[in-house]
Amino acid sequence: MARYFDVHPQDPQPRAIGQAVAMLREGGLVAYPTDSCYALGAQIGNREALDRIKSIRQLDDKHHFTLVCKDFAQLGQYVEVNNVVFRNIKAVTPGSYTFILPATKEVPRRLMHSKKKTIGVRIPDNPVVQALLEELGEPLLSSTLLLPGEEEPMTQGWEIKEALDNVVEAVIDSGECGTQPTTVIDYSSGEAVITRIGLGDPSRFE
Template identity: 50%
Template sequence: MAQYFEVHPENPQQRLLKQAVALLERGEVVAVPTDSSYALACHLDDKDAVDRLRRIRQVDDKHHLTLLCRDLSELANYAKVDNKQYRLLKAATPGPYTFLLEATKEVPRRVSHPQRKTIGLRVPDHAVLSELLALHGAPLLATTLIPPGETQPLNDAQEIRSRFEKLIGAVIDAGACASEPTTVVDLTPVGEGGDPVVVRLGRGPVSVLGL
């Protein structure tokens, strides 16, 4: 049975978020609000939790999971970023964008793409999630909360609770999120002199990136 934490969207109660962090550190998968839609998140270094995350979404190891980072300096610890890539990242973060980049050795091999060795990274612009990441003290591994067989992400915490309460450890309810996923941009070609590739057009406008 999933625990349910109802928090203020701008000034979340730290005692509740600390309880959510404790669940993440015990290997639970938690539904968290973001600046696009709700997402499922877990501890990066917990193999069982990562496997459960994939089972809930019914995606395989070729589906890019995303590291939720507090800021660009943290992101740079987990991705290889050159100057041009950094300028693009700086223009669009924090915000509803996911960037595909080459993973560093800080990223466990089992969570990066098996052939490309890439990982999704993003710096969300959401007060509750930012505070959760600060209390956790490290990035969280996440995926957009799109139910198996469906195409649209969930943005209502009560619905998430009723549909996933036996599969996840907790739901953090900060009110309705947007119901559109992030814009996904592959920045790996930029490192080879190419241009960014828009993989999925979502909530973030690509004009910010000059595309």
């Protein structure tokens, strides 16, 4: 049965955040809110949780997983960023964007795109996620909580608790979350390619 954490959306309770992060460190899989929609999160090195995310969402090896980062310094450890890309990403973060970039050696190979050797990265503008990342001290391996056969992600923590009670260790609820995912910008070729228009304004990258 999943542990349920009801936290304040702007000032999340440190005790609840600490308990959720302890579960992540123990190998747990956590459903949590972001500035776009709910996501599934785990520690980067957790191979079992990666397989569980793939199973829950029925994903193949072509899926781009995302590393949710606290800030740009953390993001820069896991992806290769030139000066132009740096300026463009810096201008819109934190925010509802995911960027596909070449992965560094810090990223486990199993997390990379099987052929491109790329990884998604983002810096969310959400106090709950920022509190989780601050406590965890490293990025979260993440994937949008969009279940197979559904067109939109779940928006309510209690609904997620009911649906995933036996497949995740914790659900963090900070109120209703949106249904729009992030805007995805693919920089793997060196040029910006918009591969999904979501909550973030894509005009800077057109």
